[in-house]
Structure formats: C-alpha cells, structure tokens
Amino acid sequence: MQLRQDSHTVPPPAPAAGPLLSVRKLRVRFGGITALDDVSFDVARGQIAGLIGPNGAGKTTLFNCLSRLYAYEQGAITFDGQPLEKLPRHRMAALGMGRTFQNLALFASMSVLDNIKVGQHARTRKGFLAHALRLPGVAAEEEACSQRAAELVRFLGLEQVARKPVADLPFGTRKRVELGRALASAPTLLLLDEPAAGLNHEEVGALGDLIRAIRDQFQLTVLLVEHHMGLVMSVSDHVVALNFGRRIAEGTPAEVQRDPEVIQAYLGAEA
Numbered sequence: 149m150q151l152r153q154d155s156h157t158v159p160p161p162a163p164a165a166g167p168l169l170s171v172r173k174l175r176v177r178f179g180g181i182t183a184l185d186d187v188s189f190d191v192a193r194g195q196i197a198g199l200i201g202p203n204g205a206g207k208t209t210l211f212n213c214l215s216r217l218y219a220y221e222q223g224a225i226t227f228d229g230q231p232l233e234k235l236p237r238h239r240m241a242a243l244g245m246g247r248t249f250q251n252l253a254l255f256a257s258m259s260v261l262d263n264i265k266v267g268q269h270a271r272t273r274k275g276f277l278a279h280a281l282r283l284p285g286v287a288a289e290e291e292a293c294s295q296r297a298a299e300l301v302r303f304l305g306l307e308q309v310a311r312k313p314v315a316d317l318p319f320g321t322r323k324r325v326e327l328g329r330a331l332a333s334a335p336t337l338l339l340l341d342e343p344a345a346g347l348n349h350e351e352v353g354a355l356g357d358l359i360r361a362i363r364d365q366f367q368l369t370v371l372l373v374e375h376h377m378g379l380v381m382s383v384s385d386h387v388v389a390l391n392f393g394r395r396i397a398e399g400t401p402a403e404v405q406r407d408p409e410v411i412q413a414y415l416g417a418e419a
C-alpha cells in the first residue's frame with residue numbers, strides 16, 4: 149500500500165550524494181572502560197546495515213551516541229551531511245532519526261493509535277500554544293497526523309488492536325507498535341535496537357520481511373543492532389562487527405560471517 153505524504157509531515161528531500169551516516173574515530177569511555185575505541189564506518193542511503201558484536205561490544209553505546217544520549221570524548225558523527233555534535237538532542241527526531249529501544253518505551257495505558265501519534269510530535273509544525281489556542285492550521289495538522297497514524301496502523305497490521313491499551317497486548321505486538329511510533333516521525337534513518345529480542349521463531353521471520361518492507365515503502369535507511377544472527381545476515385546489505393569497543397570487521401553478510409576475528413569473537417564469547 150502507498151502511504152500518503154502530507155505537507156506537514158514530509159521530511160525535507162535528502163541530498164543524493166554521500167553516505168547518510170558517517171561515524172569517524174569515535175571514542176567513548178566510562179571510567180576505566182573504553183566502550184568505543186576509534187570506531188569508524190559509513191551507512192549508505194537506502195541500506196539496511198547490521199551492527200553486531202558479543203555482549204558488551206559497544207553496540208548500545210554507539211546507538212546512544214547517535215541519539216545524543218551519550219557524549220563522545222573523541223571523533224565525529226555526520227548525519228545527512230550535518231555534524232551531529234552541533235545539534236541539540238531534542239532535535240534528533242525532527243532531523244530524521246527514528247529509534248526503537250531494547251526495552252520497550254511505550255505509554256502502556258495509552259492506545260496503539262495514540263502511541264503512534266505521539267511519535268509524530270517531532271514533525272508537527274504548530275507549537276503547544278497554537279494547539280492550546282486552536283490557531284488556524286491546527287485542525288488540518290491534527291487531521292493529517294490522525295490519517296498518517298491510521299495508515300501506519302494498517303501497514304503494520306494493527307487494525308484489530310488500534311484502540312486497545314498497549315499494556316493489554318502481547319510482547320510481539322507491542323514491538324510493532326514501537327516500530328509504528330518510530331515510523332510516525334517520518335525518519336530517514338531508522339535505528340532498531342534488538343528488534344528480535346523476545347520474539348518467537350515465526351515472529352522473527354515476519355520481522356525480517358517487515359524491515360525490508362519498511363525500507364522499501366518509506367525509502368529510508370535502517371541501522372539494526374541485533375544478536376539474532378539469522379535475522380541480521382538475511383536482512384542486511386552491509387554488516388559492521390564490534391568487539392570490546394573496536395570495529396573488527398565490515399562488509400557483506402557473507403564476508404563478515406567468514407571473518408576470522410568475528411568467528412573468534414563469537415566462539416570466545418561462547419567459551
């Protein structure tokens with residue numbers, strides 16, 4: 149199905165050239181622990197990129213740097229040609245970065261539809277005061293938000309539960325709602341933090357199809373942190389592997405899977 153884009157929610161067209169995301173020589177330390185050490189990689193526009201590594205490798209730290217939740221002591225991140233460190237944290241969603249979290253971050257007592265609508269907040273133009281005073285344009289903006297949320301609900305197959313509180317839903321369904329909320333901000337880069345965690349085998353299979361459908365439908369770029377190797381390797385165009393905060397390999401899924409350092413990192417992790 150085709151999602152309608154409206155004048156209030158459309159992101160500015162991305163310049164065609166250069167990677168969408170560029171991470172350069174990133175270093176993050178927590179006391180004596182170096183969580184990221186000189187990490188560099190690019191994510192090309194339209195790509196599904198997988199970020200893998202054993203526990204403690206630095207994946208979440210990297211995501212938190214992208215969301216500006218963590219500060220980095222060295223290095224640079226460029227998103228859509230803009231240096232991230234110059235931008236305030238609250239502008240990340242408006243800039244075109246949408247994110248899901250390892251531990252679901254939804255409003256449990258609110259309905260599916262309302263949770264998805266919350267995600268559009270960053271894209272609305274009219275401020276709090278305009279809404280409170282019902283200034284001209286507010287009604288049109290609200291209508292556009294409702295329509296987009298309803299279209300996302302349909303796209304994600306959530307029609308049957310759209311008006312139910314999120315707390316009443318199974319875990320796998322709640323994860324879809326979180327995806328819907330991240331998509332509601334019309335991101336150009338979607339950051340997925342362990343979307344397969346807690347899902348059963350069938351749900352993981354469906355998730356792979358859904359991630360590809362999302363990329364194609366919304367023409368966005370995906371960066372995926374995931375422990376489920378089957379999912380990462382089947383869905384990713386490009387994979388970056390971290391271990392102990394360092395980038396140990398990068399390439400196609402096949403290249404990374406046969407990289408000796410990657411094999412050693414995972415065998416070592418299991419030993």
Ligand SMILES: Nc1ncnc2c1ncn2[C@@H]1O[C@H](COP(=O)(O)OP(=O)(O)OP(=O)(O)O)[C@@H](O)[C@H]1O
Pocket residue numbers: 178181182183201202203204205206207208209210
């Ligand atoms: N806020 C923090 N304070 C102190 N140390 C931290 C903090 N966040 C992460 N670390 C440490 O940084 C290192 C990297 O952790 P991180 O959570 O980024 O790894 P990860 O690859 O996401 O692991 P997992 O797969 O288990 O989620 C670990 O040694 C971790 O203990």
